[in-house]
Amino acid sequence: MAVTVMQAEGLYPDDAVERAVLGPDVCIIQVNSARFADLPDSLLAEVEGLFVFRHWLTADDIARFPKLRCVVRMGVGYDRLDRPTLASRGVTVCNLPDYGTTEVADHAIALALTLRRGLLLQHEAQRADPPAPWAPIDSPLVQRPSNRTFGILGLGRIGTAVALRAKAFGWRVLFHDPYLPNGTELALGIQRAREIEDLFTQADTLSIHTPLTRVTRGLVNERLLRLMPAGAVLVNTARGPILDLDALERCLRDGTIAGAGLDVLPEEPPGPTIPSLLAAYRARESWLAGRLIITPHSAYHSPDSVADIRQKSSETMRDVLLERRMTNVILPHHD
Numbered sequence: 083m084a085v086t087v088m089q090a091e092g093l094y095p096d097d098a099v100e101r102a103v104l105g106p107d108v109c110i111i112q113v114n115s116a117r118f119a120d121l122p123d124s125l126l127a128e129v130e131g132l133f134v135f136r137h138w139l140t141a142d143d144i145a146r147f148p149k150l151r152c153v154v155r156m157g158v159g160y161d162r163l164d165r166p167t168l169a170s171r172g173v174t175v176c177n178l179p180d181y182g183t184t185e186v187a188d189h190a191i192a193l194a195l196t197l198r199r200g201l202l203l204q205h206e207a208q209r210a211d212p213p214a215p216w217a218p219i220d221s222p223l224v225q226r227p228s229n230r231t232f233g234i235l236g237l238g239r240i241g242t243a244v245a246l247r248a249k250a251f252g253w254r255v256l257f258h259d260p261y262l263p264n265g266t267e268l269a270l271g272i273q274r275a276r277e278i279e280d281l282f283t284q285a286d287t288l289s290i291h292t293p294l295t296r297v298t299r300g301l302v303n304e305r306l307l308r309l310m311p312a313g314a315v316l317v318n319t320a321r322g323p324i325l326d327l328d329a330l331e332r333c334l335r336d337g338t339i340a341g342a343g344l345d346v347l348p349e350e351p352p353g354p355t356i357p358s359l360l361a362a363y364r365a366r367e368s369w370l371a372g373r374l375i376i377t378p379h380s381a382y383h384s385p386d387s388v389a390d391i392r393q394k395s396s397e398t399m400r401d402v403l404l405e406r407r408m409t410n411v412i413l414p415h416h417d
Contacts, residue, residue, distance in 0.1 A: 084109045086149075087131035087399060090121060094392065103396035104404070118143040131403045133395055134162065141167040152403040154410075156395045157382070158182065158240070159321060161294040165413055175413035176398045179239060181390040182382035187243035189381035190289045190319045193343025194232070195251070196375060197315050198287060200224045203372025222313030222340040223373065225286060228252035233285025235278070235302070236292035236320070237262055244289055245272050256284055259292075282309040287317070294321035304329035313340045319381040322346040331359040334373060341373040345381040 085108050089100070092114025100110050111129065115121050118137060123146055130149050132139075135156040141164050144150065155163060155177045168175050196202050200223050207214035232253035234241045245255045255272040258281040267274040275281035278301075282288065288310065292298045302325045307316070316339055318325050327348055333339040352360060363374050401409035 085130050085403060086111060086128045087133070087403070088113070088126075088129045089133040090115050090118060091133075091135050091137055093135060099392050100396045103393070103400050105400075108404070118146070131399050133399070135391075137162070139163045139168075144168060144171060144173070152176070152399060154178075154395050154399050154402075156391050159293055160412060161321065169413050172414070174402055174411055176402055176410040177412055178391065178394050178398065179410060181394050182387040183239050183243050185384050185387050186240045186319050186381040187247055189345060189377070190240075190244050190291075190317050190343075191247045191251070193317045193319070193345070193375055193377075194248075194287050194289065194315060197223055197341040197343055197373070198225055198227070200372070202375060206372050219372075221372070222337075223315065225313065226252075230254070230286040231256050231284050233257070233275075233281045233288035235259075235281060235288065235290050237266065238291060238293075240319075241289075241291035242270065244291060245270055248287075248289075253287070256281060278306065279309060282306045284311075286311050286313065287315045289317040290320045290324055292320055292324060294323055298324050300324070300326055302326060304332065307333045308338055310339065312338075314338070315341045315343070317343040319345040322348040322350060327357050327359055331357075331362070334359070335369065341375075343375040343377075345377045346379050347376075350379055 087108060088111040090113050094112065097110045097112055104110065111125065113121065118139065126146050128149060129147050131152045132147065132150060133154050133156055139153065139162060144164060144167050150173050152174045153163060153168060158177055158179055160175065160177050163175060165175060200219060200221055203219055203221055203223060207219060230253060232248040232255050234245055234255065234257040237245065237257045237259040241257065245257060249255050249272060256275050257272060258275040258278050290302060300323065304326060307329055316330065330339065330342060334342065362370055363376055398410045401407040402411065
């Protein structure tokens with residue numbers, strides 16, 4: 083009987099890419115569902131390989147895939163997957179660690195530079211009614227990189243790409259990542275903060291690049307934010323729940339943090355009851371003018387990265403499910 087794989091989120095108009103990679107003997111199911119719970123048991127009964135992009139894969143969902151052997155998360159993060167349940171079932175779980183790296187790194191640096199050069203501040207002032215005077219605006223946002231420190235929390239692939247970009251702009255680059263071996267900083271020509279407090283104390287601009295785990299959920303809290311130097315800027319292109327959004331709002335309101343760039347929020351898309359910081363941003367409250375940029379979890383996105391997601395997902399599924407390779411495996415190889 084042919085191996086069956088499923089993509090259930092209506093991402094593509096056909097299975098041309100998947101077919102070219104997986105071959106003619108694989109049964110490819112492509113449907114469009116809002117969630118796995120909406121699909122009938124009969125459709126899930128033979129699925130051995132599952133592609134997951136935006137859907138959450140819960141324990142109840144997993145129980146309805148009796149033959150499931152491989153899940154490919156079509157992205158870097160895998161917090162949408164119930165990994166303990168998948169591990170207990172012996173399901174191999176993979177991600178795509180090598181897609182969107184340049185896009186996310188570029189996005190993080192773009193957010194930082196837009197704030198640090200006062201671009202958003204001047205833009206909003208010049209389109210006001212009446213417009214501001216034709217002159218620069220003095221603001222703690224505006225800093226020269228070569229006199230300041232760029233901090234990176236989490237030096238994985240994307241964090242490393244950000245470090246190289248920040249270094250090219252002249253920043254002194256400092257990172258904290260307790261999981262990296264000694265010497266990483268020497269290879270990159272950057273510096274290491276042994277303790278997370280040292281990172282926040284020194285970083286004028288800080289970019290978050292950790293995965294969302296039990297350890298990192300709520301990691302960037304008010305205590306750490308208030309350690310940052312006066313006029314600090316914070317950027318988050320990782321996962322929303324890593325950052326305490328209410329604490330960020332308080333620090334923005336009292337000036338501890340001069341500006342922030344957020345590509346991710348704790349709840350995505352935002353629900354009917356939105357965080358007060360998002361409400362103030364949407365209402366264009368004057369105290370936030372030029373100080374906050376929010377993008378809709380789009381840092382990864384470009385035509386090239388979208389094509390990469392599809393191609394690399396198919397290749398990973400082929401390697402693991404059909405050829406028994408360990409390509410991009412996070413479970414059970416390691417967690």
